[in-house]
Amino acid sequence: MKKQSASAIGIDLGTTNSAIAIWRNESAELIPNALGHYLTPSVVSIDEHGQVLVGEAAHSRLITRPQETVAAFKRYMGTDKVITLGSQQYTPTELSSLVLQSLKADAEAYLGHSISEVVISVPAYFSDQQRKQVQLAAELAGLDAVRLINEPTAACLAHSLHQTHDRRFLVFDLGGGTFDVTVVEHQQGFVDVRASAGDNQLGGEDFTHQLLAFVCQELERSPETLTLAEKAKLVAACERAKKQPQNPVTIELTDPFNRTLTVTNEQLDTIWKDTLTRLSQPLRQAMGDARISPQEIDELIFVGGATHLKQVQQLATRLIGRFGSMELDPDLVVAMGAATQAACRLRDEAVEEIVLTDVAPFSLGIAASRDNQTGIFTPIIERNTVVPTSRVERFYTLHDQQTVVNIEVYQGERLWVKENIFIDNFEVKVPENDKGKEAIDVRFSYDINGLLEVDVTILSTNETIQKVIDRSPVGITDEMKAQSHARLARLKIHQRDQLPNITLSEKLSRLYEEKLGWERHRVEELLLSFTQILETQDNELIRQARTEIEKQLKELNL
Numbered sequence: 225m226k227k228q229s230a231s232a233i234g235i236d237l238g239t240t241n242s243a244i245a246i247w248r249n250e251s252a253e254l255i256p257n258a259l260g261h262y263l264t265p266s267v268v269s270i271d272e273h274g275q276v277l278v279g280e281a282a283h284s285r286l287i288t289r290p291q292e293t294v295a296a297f298k299r300y301m302g303t304d305k306v307i308t309l310g311s312q313q314y315t316p317t318e319l320s321s322l323v324l325q326s327l328k329a330d331a332e333a334y335l336g337h338s339i340s341e342v343v344i345s346v347p348a349y350f351s352d353q354q355r356k357q358v359q360l361a362a363e364l365a366g367l368d369a370v371r372l373i374n375e376p377t378a379a380c381l382a383h384s385l386h387q388t389h390d391r392r393f394l395v396f397d398l399g400g401g402t403f404d405v406t407v408v409e410h411q412q413g414f415v416d417v418r419a420s421a422g423d424n425q426l427g428g429e430d431f432t433h434q435l436l437a438f439v440c441q442e443l444e445r446s447p448e449t450l451t452l453a454e455k456a457k458l459v460a461a462c463e464r465a466k467k468q469p470q471n472p473v474t475i476e477l478t479d480p481f482n483r484t485l486t487v488t489n490e491q492l493d494t495i496w497k498d499t500l501t502r503l504s505q506p507l508r509q510a511m512g513d514a515r516i517s518p519q520e521i522d523e524l525i526f527v528g529g530a531t532h533l534k535q536v537q538q539l540a541t542r543l544i545g546r547f548g549s550m551e552l553d554p555d556l557v558v559a560m561g562a563a564t565q566a567a568c569r570l571r572d573e574a575v576e577e578i579v580l581t582d583v584a585p586f587s588l589g590i591a592a593s594r595d596n597q598t599g600i601f602t603p604i605i606e607r608n609t610v611v612p613t614s615r616v617e618r619f620y621t622l623h624d625q626q627t628v629v630n631i632e633v634y635q636g637e638r639l640w641v642k643e644n645i646f647i648d649n650f651e652v653k654v655p656e657n658d659k660g661k662e663a664i665d666v667r668f669s670y671d672i673n674g675l676l677e678v679d680v681t682i683l684s685t686n687e688t689i690q691k692v693i694d695r696s697p698v699g700i701t702d703e704m705k706a707q708s709h710a711r712l713a714r715l716k717i718h719q720r721d722q723l724p725n726i727t728l729s730e731k732l733s734r735l736y737e738e739k740l741g742w743e744r745h746r747v748e749e750l751l752l753s754f755t756q757i758l759e760t761q762d763n764e765l766i767r768q769a770r771t772e773i774e775k776q777l778k779e780l781n782l
Contacts, residue, residue, distance in 0.1 A: 231335070232570050233342045234562025235327055236375070237320060237358065239298040239427060240400030240529055242266050243559035244327040246335065247567035252382060252560035257330045258723040262556055264326060266400075268319050269293035270309045275716040277730075278326040281723060284730035287460055288737055290452040294319065296429050299401040302354035317357045318708055321364035322715075328365055329720055341370045343566040345558045347402035348374035348585045349422030349506075352635055352647055352676070352693075364708055371569060371672070375399070376406035377417055377582050378561030379527040381568075382552055384410045391522045394510075396540045396548065397558075398503070399528035401427040405507045407514040407521075415580045419513035419608040421506035422585070428466075428530030430499045435462040435487075438495050439475060442485055454480070457738070466533065478738045492535060500539050507543055513608045524548040529555050583608045588668055588676065591632040591641040593622055601634055601641045604668040616667040625656045629664060631680060633693065648693050652680045725758060728770055735782055746780065 232247035241263040244255045254262045259280060269282035270292050277285065285293040292310050300307075300316040307314050324344075331339050346358055355372055362369035373381075376395035383393065390411045397404040404422035408415060439458055440447050447455065457478055465475040465487070473492065475485040487495070511518065526548040530536060541547055552560065568580060589603035604617050621629065629652045636644025654662050667679040676693040718726060732751040739747055750773050757769045 230341050230570060231337075231339055232563055232566035233331060233339050234373075234378070234559055234564065234566050235324065235342050235344045236378075236556075236559035236562060237298070237324060237344055237346075237361070238266055238399055238558075239296055239402065239429065240266060241555060242323050242327060243556055244331050245556075245559040245563035246331070247563040252563040252567075254556060254559065255327075255331050255334045257326070258333070258720050259727060264323070264330070265295070266298060266320075266323050267293065267295040268297075268309070268322050270312070270715075273716070274310075275718050276322060277718065277726065278322055279723070279727070281727040281730045284727070284734040286456050287453075287734045288730070290456040296401055299425065299427075299429070301357045302351055312711070314711070315708070317361045318364060318712060320358070320361040321708075321712065324361055324365035324367060325717075328367060329717075333720055340366070341368050341566075343371045343373055343562045343569065344369045345375045345378045345562045346372050347399070347422060347424050348376050348397075348404040348406055348420040349402065349424045351424070351586070351645055353645070354424070360705070363705075364712060371565060373562055373565045374404070374406070374417075374420065374582060374585065375402075375558045376404045376420065376527060377408070377415075377580070378559075378565060379525060379552075379557045380406065380408040380410075380417075380561070381415055381564045381580060382557045382561035383525055383549075384415050392516070392520060393523050393525050394507075394521045394544060395525045395527055396507070396531060397422075397527040398530040398536060399427050400429050400530065401425075403427055403503060403506060405510040407510050407516065417582045417610075418516075419510045420583055420585045421509035421513065423502065423506055426499070426502055428528070428533075431466055431496055431530065431533065432459060432462050434495050434499060435466060435475075438487070438491075439477070439485060443477075443481060443483070457481075460738075469534070479740060482740070489534075496535055500535060503536070503539055504543060507540070518543065518545045521546065526550050526554050527557055581610050582672060584611050584613070584670055586635045587637055588633070588635050588647075588670065590619075590666060591634065592619060599641050601636065601639055601644055604666060605670055607637065609670075612669070612671045614667060614669040616665050618663055618665050620664075621654060621657065621659060621662040624659050626659070626662070627653060627656055629654055629680075631666065631678065631691075633676070633678065647676070648691075650678075650689075650691050652682070652689050654682055655684055657684070724770060725766060728773065729754065729758075731777075732773075735777075739782070743780070743782065747782070750776065 234245050236243045243262055245252050256262055257264045264279045265283040267282040269277040269285040271277055282293055294307050297316040297319045344358055346355055359369050376397045380393050380395050393408045395406040402424045403426040406420045407418040409418055436458055461475050461477055465473050472486045472488040477483045521544055524544050524546050531554050537548055584605055587603040587607045588605045589601055592600055592602040594600050605615050632649040633647040634641045634644040635647055638644050663683040665681040669677040678691045679688055681688045732747055735747045754773055757766055
């Protein structure tokens with residue numbers, strides 16, 4: 225495969241689905257995967273031959289092979305959680321790298337050349353540690369994440385290309401695992417982020433889990449007593465029901481439950497009440513931080529798959545006082561915006577007049593003492609400060625003859641540092657002096673990628689100590705990184721041209737397990753027929769059979 229100078233590639237690494245796009249011919253162009261689809265499920269599975277499956281084939285195996293398949297692992301980015309697939313354990317970062325590797329392969333096959341530099345979107349409220357894990361996942365996938373862009377900012381950037389007049393947007397971004405609200409102004413070529421708020425542990429998965437809890441209650445079963453296979457079937461049924469537009473919603477439960485549950489809109493409002501309530505707090509915080517009222521919002525933009533839920537749209541519409549826009553596909557707009565940002569970075573003529581400003585999504589500060597109490601968080605850069613930025617605060621020694629000051633850096637919004645997220649610490653030597661006589665200036669400089677630089681100046685000597693906060697993930701040594709590379713290198717990746725066949729086989733296997741009666745019998749016929757045709761190794765015959773079987777499944781509504 226030939227090499228190419230830097231392309232404007234943008235990636236939306238999602239909790240539920242991921243997408244990749246390129247900026248060319250003066251627009252963001254979505255890149256299809258091996259199946260011709262723009263969305264790739266963020267699901268990873270290891271098959272019986274020890275080969276990795278990513279995407280729709282893996283998604284089908286959530287039902288048939290739950291012990292060897294995992295989804296929604298992005299929610300655990302930045303934690304110590306490990307996930308067992310078969311006989312091996314993987315970190316959420318390693319699994320995310322497999323999704324990125326799959327997207328990279330799709331892009332290279334589509335474009336005909338290799339890619340390396342990409343812009344990757346992250347939830348606006350992702351912590352410093354989570355952002356570093358995304359950078360590491362890209363590195364493990366053979367990509368260089370030259371820029372991280374907040375998802376709502378990316379979405380607004382994509383929308384702003386279509387604007388010919390000044391507008392103020394509120395981006396309501398509810399994905400599978402994260403929620404962000406961002407207030408953005410578009411003025412004379414400037415895309416200016418005014419404020420962001422959110423919850424990186426709130427998303428569409430929570431609606432599914434609450435529906436699952438309701439189903440378990442109806443079945444008089446505790447979730448803890450379910451086998452992995454039973455739970456996978458119930459989760460899949462809840463996912464399908466969640467997406468139904470009709471009222472009431474029906475939940476079709478397959479073997480071994482063999483029941484159909486009916487849920488009215490009123491019941492759904494009750495089931496999802498707590499999750500819907502959690503959505504309102506970040507929205508109010510973003511509006512408050514931007515110091516604007518709902519009446520000053522010109523357009524409400526929905527981003528993320530979970531915004532298709534009627535209850536979510538109704539909540540946002542009620543709080544903002546206007547209907548939301550889905551002019552661009554909420555599932556794909558972030559990848560398009562990330563590609564647009566990549567074009568801005570490469571100074572593409574079609575977007576050279578766009579100037580993007582972003583904000584720090586959380587406060588950054590140090591531990592200090594006040595009123596004889598220690599461990600108090602003192603912000604230096606407050607949340608929603610426009611970045612890049614540089615801010616300084618002055619501090620004083622605590623006791624006589626103090627010779628060392630410990631600078632502890634935290635992020636968060638709580639008064640006590642123990643309730644915030646620890647980032648890093650280092651010691652600074654100061655001259656002996658009486659309590660409160662020695663002063664130091666602590667300056668934080670924060671760039672567009674979230675790189676924090678700390679400068680400590682001792683006023684009496686004018687000496688400055690500089691500390692760049694390490695961008696490598698906390699606790700990840702070079703040796704551990706090498707182990708991740710080695711563990712992933714041992715995995716066997718299916719050839720890309722085999723994926724349509726594998727995906728259809730896995731789908732038929734899932735349908736056989738789900739269905740009963742005449743439907744199961746029909747799926748059995750199709751599965752046996754396709755298996756026989758695969759054994760011929762005649763690519764044209766296999767392609768024709770695949771097309772015919774997919775047509776029949778569509779006619780059968782399977």
